[in-house]
Amino acid sequence: MNVVYKKFILILVFLISLQVFSQQADEKIVTNQIWVDYYQYFYFKPKWTYFGDAGYRTLAKDFSWQMIHFRPSIKYIPSDLWEALGGIGFFQTFDKDNTNTFEIRPWQGARIKWPSYKSFLFSHFIRIEERIILPKGYAAEFNMRFRYRLNLNINIYKSNKDDLLFIPIYAEWFFDAGQKIHETFSNRSRYSIGLAYRTPKNWIFGFYFVRQNTKIGDDEEFDTADHLYQFKIRRHLFKKESKENEKY
Numbered sequence: 001m002n003v004v005y006k007k008f009i010l011i012l013v014f015l016i017s018l019q020v021f022s023q024q025a026d027e028k029i030v031t032n033q034i035w036v037d038y039y040q041y042f043y044f045k046p047k048w049t050y051f052g053d054a055g056y057r058t059l060a061k062d063f064s065w066q067m068i069h070f071r072p073s074i075k076y077i078p079s080d081l082w083e084a085l086g087g088i089g090f091f092q093t094f095d096k097d098n099t100n101t102f103e104i105r106p107w108q109g110a111r112i113k114w115p116s117y118k119s120f121l122f123s124h125f126i127r128i129e130e131r132i133i134l135p136k137g138y139a140a141e142f143n144m145r146f147r148y149r150l151n152l153n154i155n156i157y158k159s160n161k162d163d164l165l166f167i168p169i170y171a172e173w174f175f176d177a178g179q180k181i182h183e184t185f186s187n188r189s190r191y192s193i194g195l196a197y198r199t200p201k202n203w204i205f206g207f208y209f210v211r212q213n214t215k216i217g218d219d220e221e222f223d224t225a226d227h228l229y230q231f232k233i234r235r236h237l238f239k240k241e242s243k244e245n246e247k248y
Contacts, residue, residue: 032060035210035230043238049075052087060229064096065184071105082112085127098184104132109147119155124148133181143178164198168206185226189213196232204234 037055044050052072059065073087089105109127116122126148133141149172157165172190189212196206210228 030225030227032227032229034058034060035228037230037232039232039234041234041236043236045239047077049077051075066094068092081114082110085109085111089129093184095184099135099138099182101136101183102134104134106130121153121155123151125151131181133183135182138182141179141181143176143181146175146177148173161200163200166196166198168192168194168196168208185214187212187214190228192228192230194230202236202238204232204236206232206234208232 035055035057037053039051039053041049041051050072051074052070054070055068057067057069069089069091071087071089073085075083075085077083086108087106089103089107091101091103091105093101093103095101107127107129109125111126112124114122114124127146129145129147131143131145135141149170151168151170154167154169155164156167170190170192174187174189190210191212192208192210194206194208196204198204208228208230210226210230212226212228214226
């Protein structure tokens, strides 16, 4: 069995798995969202990276719900196997049907980059978020959220010029701790597959389709299936002494 055929079989298995995970969504309320995100990474020391992202999210149908966010962060890379990360996020939500909110979200996490098989790169991302919600006109709310994300990048083409075409796949689960908070969309899981291209100049352009299990408002049941159409742009910048073979 040649390498191309093996890649095709693995991609097919993940696509089938994605459908199985979300098969109950056909019986749920479905919303369609558009997400646009820009990420920038600066490798200023061999083991240290500053990075951050900014983005815009909205409901595709009527723009009744919109969000803008900004997350400055930092990463320490002690070895090729794992890295420690932390940062703070700022999220402003505009909602025609509910209260507008501002959220401050400090977070800490770790990523384990294992296992890797030539063109197949797995990683595990675990993080804790402290969420401070400030609804307009109401008292502040606080809780904590644990997140686990399993990533797989499948490299499908790489040229001598160091450009790369790959398929990013991930599954992520959310676990709340502490008091219940009021928010328009409350997440429980996400499953995604996409297509991304890295240029020789270390730009990455990607499109992702994401299926998300959530609930709207204060309802107890997680009865909404969100379809997210996400566009990501990433820029990697290196100081000369910090250039390394980063696994995207």
